[in-house]
Amino acid sequence: MANAYLDLLAYFGIGGAHPGGFDLTQSILGDENIQRTESVLDIGCGTGQTAAFLAEKFDCQVTAVDNHPIMIEKAKQRFANTNFNVSVVEGDVQRLDFVDNSFDLILAESVIAFTSISKTLNELVRVLKSDGRMIMIEMTAEQTLSEELQEKVCSLYGIQEVLTEVQWKSKLQEAGFTKVHIINTPSELTPSEINDINQSENIHMDLFDLLDKHNHFLRQYGHLTGYRVFRCQLH
Numbered sequence: 001m002a003n004a005y006l007d008l009l010a011y012f013g014i015g016g017a018h019p020g021g022f023d024l025t026q027s028i029l030g031d032e033n034i035q036r037t038e039s040v041l042d043i044g045c046g047t048g049q050t051a052a053f054l055a056e057k058f059d060c061q062v063t064a065v066d067n068h069p070i071m072i073e074k075a076k077q078r079f080a081n082t083n084f085n086v087s088v089v090e091g092d093v094q095r096l097d098f099v100d101n102s103f104d105l106i107l108a109e110s111v112i113a114f115t116s117i118s119k120t121l122n123e124l125v126r127v128l129k130s131d132g133r134m135i136m137i138e139m140t141a142e143q144t145l146s147e148e149l150q151e152k153v154c155s156l157y158g159i160q161e162v163l164t165e166v167q168w169k170s171k172l173q174e175a176g177f178t179k180v181h182i183i184n185t186p187s188e189l190t191p192s193e194i195n196d197i198n199q200s201e202n203i204h205m206d207l208f209d210l211l212d213k214h215n216h217f218l219r220q221y222g223h224l225t226g227y228r229v230f231r232c233q234l235h
């Protein structure tokens with residue numbers, strides 16, 4: 001289904017397009033003991049910044065999946081002249097083309113909210129090894145949002161619902177994750193400038209308008225939404 005906000009990220013080619021940005025990614029993954037032999041799945045990989053970081057820093061096997069053709073094209077460009085162990089695959093995270101128990105680590109940076117949440121979580125549980133772990137960064141409502149505000153956020157991002165931390169935990173538990181922890185975000189971490197950009201040549205004016213609308217929304221209501229980093233295990 002078309003999503004104008006995701007088109008915006010794709011055409012502007014914004015890397016680290018999740019709350020906390022690439023600084024947060026580096027901080028979380030720096031604390032994760034990722035081995036060379038491990039297989040890592042980066043779902044909704046966007047233009048592949050995190051996948052590149054994983055491959056470079058840990059030399060692990062990375063599979064990066066996205067269903068947006070422009071994101072996939074830009075991710076493939078990123079890896080074209082490298083010998084990183086990254087396989088870029090176009091696919092829908094709600095119906096992954098991998099056998100059960102395939103991955104040691106799944107990473108989802110601001111992706112699951114854009115999908116049918118329970119369907120995606122069930123699929124991730126299927127492809128995660130039973131002793132594996134999943135790390136996800138997701139937008140949260142910091143308080144119960146009025147119906148009007150829910151609608152505003154959902155229509156801006158093209159999503160179905162904005163969950164609170166408690167609601168995310170309950171969806172994760174329903175899907176089969178028995179251990180769900182919140183990773184504390186380092187207090188010294190301030191969002192960095194976005195400096196990983198691969199902009200397309202012809203961008204429709206509508207996407208510039210949407211960018212303005214998004215910035216305006218953040219100024220007005222940004223404090224009502226936040227994010228959490230969840231670390232989840234099946235056992």
Ligand SMILES: C[S@@+](CC[C@H](N)C(=O)[O-])C[C@H]1O[C@@H](n2cnc3c(N)ncnc32)[C@H](O)[C@@H]1O
Binds near residue numbers: 043046091109114
């Ligand atoms: C907010 S962007 C985040 C991109 C990347 N994870 C990052 O942090 O820069 C969300 C990404 O999820 C992808 N996505 C959304 N729904 C998807 C689906 N059903 N299957 C695969 N990818 C999806 C979008 O195309 C987009 O690249």
